[in-house]
Amino acid sequence: MTYEEILKVIFPYLEGVDLASCMAVCKQWRDIARNDYFWKCLCAKRWPSICKRPNPPTLTYYKLYQTFCRRQHSRTLLPPRLSFNDLEFFIDIWNEDRLLLSDVVPGPVLETGIKILPQGICNMLRFHLEGPEYKMTLPVEPRFTVPMNQTVSVSVLVWRKDSNRVARIIDKSMFDYIDRTAHRAMAFDYLEFSPSHPFISGIRAWISLLFMEDGNEGVLDVFGIEMDFCDAATSKEEVLWLLDMLDWK
Structure with missing residues (x-):
């Protein structure tokens, strides 16, 4: 042969x-x-x-x-039609019936995120926040504390200046998962998309309370907020495309 x-x-x-x-x-x-x-x-x-x-x-x-x-390579997106300069986020956090935080956050502030991390945060959370993945973060000023045995909920709306319309991101969702190792308390809601995108569904918006140990057992010392759409969007451009497809009213 x-x-x-x-x-x-x-x-x-x-x-x-x-x-x-x-x-x-x-x-x-x-x-x-x-x-x-x-x-x-x-x-x-x-x-x-x-x-x-x-x-x-x-x-x-x-x-x-x-x-x-053949292996699919990541595709380059066209520039999004929306920018963070066009957006304002309305964030409300409740501890049962008590309002903990109510803030109107300009898009560029959420885009820039937490510039300097506070002293005393755990290494796992620092590694997460300093990682290469795109994330939207917001420092909480003044900081607040949350007892772990009480119900904490969050709502997030977003307003776009270019069309004067509002969309819902999170609607009174509970922070019902607390990761003590990563020092994050998390809540989520499913996004609602425009009828012009009928085949998109099942994408979640996640919001996390970033906390440090308060010294008191069972109390979270919240210093920041993080929001992401990791089910579908892992870059700034992908986040803007996703927001553009929401059900704006």
Whole structure:
């Protein structure tokens, strides 16, 4: 059996990534590995029904496999139509019937976030806030304390100046999950989107109280707020696109 015949016996047993790697070894391997029979075998494993046709639905099975099995790279978004300069956020936090915080926050303030972290925060929270992922944060001034055994809720509306319309982000959601290790108390609500985007659903807005130990057992010393849409948006541009699609009224 010749060297080329050995390769033709082995190649049909390879996975697509491995067969593609063989094409980069040398010209001889590339020419053999491009044989459409090998790629038809791979397509037959993934989509058996597509090989029942006498001819591939594309030019070659290699092209078919390459198109639908290659790793998707992150795509560059078009510039969002909305900017943080166009937005104001209305944030209200309640401790049962007592109003803890009621603030109108300009978009650029939430975009800039907490510039200097206070002394005494735990390492896990510091690592989270200083990480590369985009996040919207707001310092709480003056700070407030929350007993862990009491109900705390939050509402967030957003107003856009360019159209003078308002959308709801969070509607009286409870901070019912407290992560003592990461020093965050979290609440969420599902976003409501415009009827012009009927197939978008199930995306949550998360808001967190960032706290330090108060020294009193069961009391949270809140120094900041964080809001994110990590189900769907992990960059500033993605957040703005997401907000633009809300049900503005």
